[in-house]
Amino acid sequence: MRTLIIIPAYNEELTIGSVVALAKKYGDVLVVDDGSKDRTSQVAQNAGAIVIRHEVNKGKGAALKTGFDYALSDGYDAVVTIDADGQHNPDEIPLLLKPILDDKADLVIGSRYLNGAKGGNIPLYRRLGLWVLNTTTNVSLNGTLKITDSQSGFRAINRKALGELMKISSDGYSMESYMLVHLAEKGVRIKEVPITVRYDVPNKHKKNPLSHGFGVLAAIVADRVQETPPAAVQRFEPYILCSCGSPGLLGAETVLCWWKRLPHPGHRRGNLRDNWDPALCCWADAERAGEDGKGVSKEGRISVRIALIGSRGGIPGKYGGTETFVEELSRRLVREGFQVYVTCESDGFLEDEYNGIVRVHVPSLQGKSVTIPSINDVIATLYLLSKHSNDVDVLYYVSPPDGALAAIFGRLSKKRILINPPDGIEWKRLVRRIQFVPFHLFPVYLATMIYMYLMEYLSCKLPDVVVADSLGIKENLERRHKPRRVVYIAYGARELLPSRLSKWEEVRILRRFGLEPFGYYLTVARIVAENNIHMEIEGFKKANSTKKLVIVGNFNKNDPYSKYLFKLAKNNENILLLDPIYDREALGVLRKNAFAYIHAYEVGGDKSLPA
The missing domain is CATH 3.90.550.10 (Spore Coat Polysaccharide Biosynthesis Protein SpsA; Chain A)
Known part of the structure; x- marks a missing residue:
């Protein structure tokens, strides 16, 4: 031989x-x-x-x-x-x-x-x-x-x-x-x-x-799932799910369209005409549709069955931007004839229905450990695969980067995977924060940094499609991890309605904070080191401006970074450090009447640049 x-x-x-x-x-x-x-x-x-x-x-x-x-x-x-x-x-x-x-x-x-x-x-x-x-x-x-x-x-x-x-x-x-x-x-x-x-x-x-x-x-x-779909499935035109929303943005807009059946979505609020790209293409099972009709939408088209995993508070959205995004997306999917499952963290296993959406309640661990959200997503994925393996075509992990670990099991079960990437360069956030933490916490931050980097890596290597809401994040992921496919879909937002307040009422709200129209700079942000609030304060002090600097955020007197900011702003009457403002009208008035809005984010979300 x-x-x-x-x-x-x-x-x-x-x-x-x-x-x-x-x-x-x-x-x-x-x-x-x-x-x-x-x-x-x-x-x-x-x-x-x-x-x-x-x-x-x-x-x-x-x-x-x-x-x-x-x-x-x-x-x-x-x-x-x-x-x-x-x-x-x-x-x-x-x-x-x-x-x-x-x-x-x-x-x-x-x-x-x-x-x-x-x-x-x-x-x-x-x-x-x-x-x-x-x-x-x-x-x-x-x-x-x-x-x-x-x-x-x-x-x-x-x-x-x-x-x-x-x-x-x-x-x-x-x-x-x-x-x-x-x-x-x-x-x-x-x-x-x-x-x-x-x-x-x-x-x-x-x-x-x-x-x-x-x-x-x-x-x-x-x-494991790189194989081409079976010939029987390929007879059907693929459906396209194009989501223009993003976790973390209140009121994400979602656009659904059928490939070659509906026109290009064109210019909409939150959707860029030149950058529009289908986020996910998947095929419904032809035999399943023919057998029981469950895979057929009300218009007679083959529909895709999607599970949205990673919503902490579930729906209706009460917890934050991710939950709002999931509710907006799932509601539109159901309206177009899709079958949708949404996982919700709870005290035990339970399934119910909310506005045509199947809510899958699963028990969750509680705590501050960075690994707990990943474990909760693993529990939700394993439950879905054990109870609804034949009822779900696509697993969409919406809470980055926690879903990456759970996506391993979805990938092994040959499901189509869609992941929102980390909302920023998560491990680099910790690089920025570590300079403000006590020395004895360095090992914890270092271990967390390694873990976040690995989750970022898996969130690029496991899915069929990664959806990025920032060109900076898209370019960074493509250069650093070379994922199979990354698409850029811009942030979506509801249209801002005209204020119902009179000019006098707006002035009255501003004076509650000691402000005058167009007499201040404004930042509304999470108070973390990578958002560079300290650089804003340092720059403002050097500028000797006659205007004021207003920073609204989650200040915490026990947090090392917040302590550093309090020290920087001490004895300067033109620097206002305000706690979160939950009154939407008041926050809207602050934004409307600011001389300028300052955004100093370095490694987060749609504000970040390739690093």
Whole structure:
């Protein structure tokens, strides 16, 4: 049997020569140099390997596919893939080829854990990470196989399996896992054999273990539902859900339209004509619609069944901007014939109906921990998937970035996923705040910062579509995390109605605060460091303005940042620090009569710039 041994390599000049020398006893050796900056190609060629070089680093998956393409075009019967770092023993190549020679397998994996194979020398943190990745891969296989070492790069593959592998889109380290999922679904025979692994080699881990693990995990989950919808489903035109609202904005407007059925929405308040883009395209199940008619709207069209997850207070909206957005969106969806589920945090499991919307009440944890909202979204997702798995097509996580963790389970269940990204660069908020907190809280802030960064990463890698309400956030996410698709849909807002107050009544309200029309600058904001309230005060003091500076927000005498602001504004009668104003008329009068409105936000929401 004609065999090609493929070695993907990146900066492996120290080990590639010995790996090639030992491997070429068992077949032709091809080294795919994935854009190395050292002498990897030269050393491999001197050792007797065929070398193909990528000019830039494309990822392990891309390097493997280059090798597979070479094997297919040159007529090889089988290939063996082996890592270039020297961890695998090339003398074990015959062990992997034997099941293929005996026609008992199409893909053979060398496992560190099979039949008592030694894994004790693997570091504990790496064993834990491998357990998570193996478990995720096995869940994706739907019980058809139980793989003990899904991340092993030591494999043997026959020509039949090679043809299928060229259809895989993954280019990174997730290739190993997705290879198993893809081939298992195609009926390819997969087998594991025990191997040995060394960990006393140079350059053994090029990627940070934490980022590598989360990267592979997110890619496994994301790739799980990359398949094209079945042909029967494609007969129906896709529906488009275009939401022009955003959590955090009171009175979000929502536009719903059918692709190729309704005209372009054009210019509306909160919707930019030139930037309009469909946020989500999903297909209803044709057979389900034909069977019971539940998937058909009142106009006879196929509708999409959507679950909105992450609304803390539920509907009707009483808690904040996210709840208002969810109520506005779900009400319009139901009006257009969609079936909508909205999760609401409660004391127990309960379902009821509100204006045609199915409210799903789920028990929730309470507390200040940053992980609690994520846990609550996981509980809501698992309940929906257990009780309504066949009744929901789309899971829409509306409260960023907490829904990212829960979206893993939605992705594994092959649901379409839509996520609102973090309303700003959440982990950078903490970078700004940490300078104002006591030293003993630094570790807590650092851990929270890492957690928020990981949630931001997952919120980009898991969904079919990420909806950004800011061009700055869109550009930042595309540059930093390269999500599958990000669409920009501007903030929406209800039209401001003319004031019912007379000019005299407005002046009377202003004088309650010691103000005159157009005699002050105004800021209404959350009192947090990244909103740069301190910079406003410092700049105002330096300007020696005769006007006043009015800042309305959630000042807290026990908060370190609020204390700092009180100190800055001390003994300056022209600086007014006001508690939140819940009287809409009074707040409207303040905004209307301000000389200028100051917005100093740096990393938040639609105000932020790429960082």
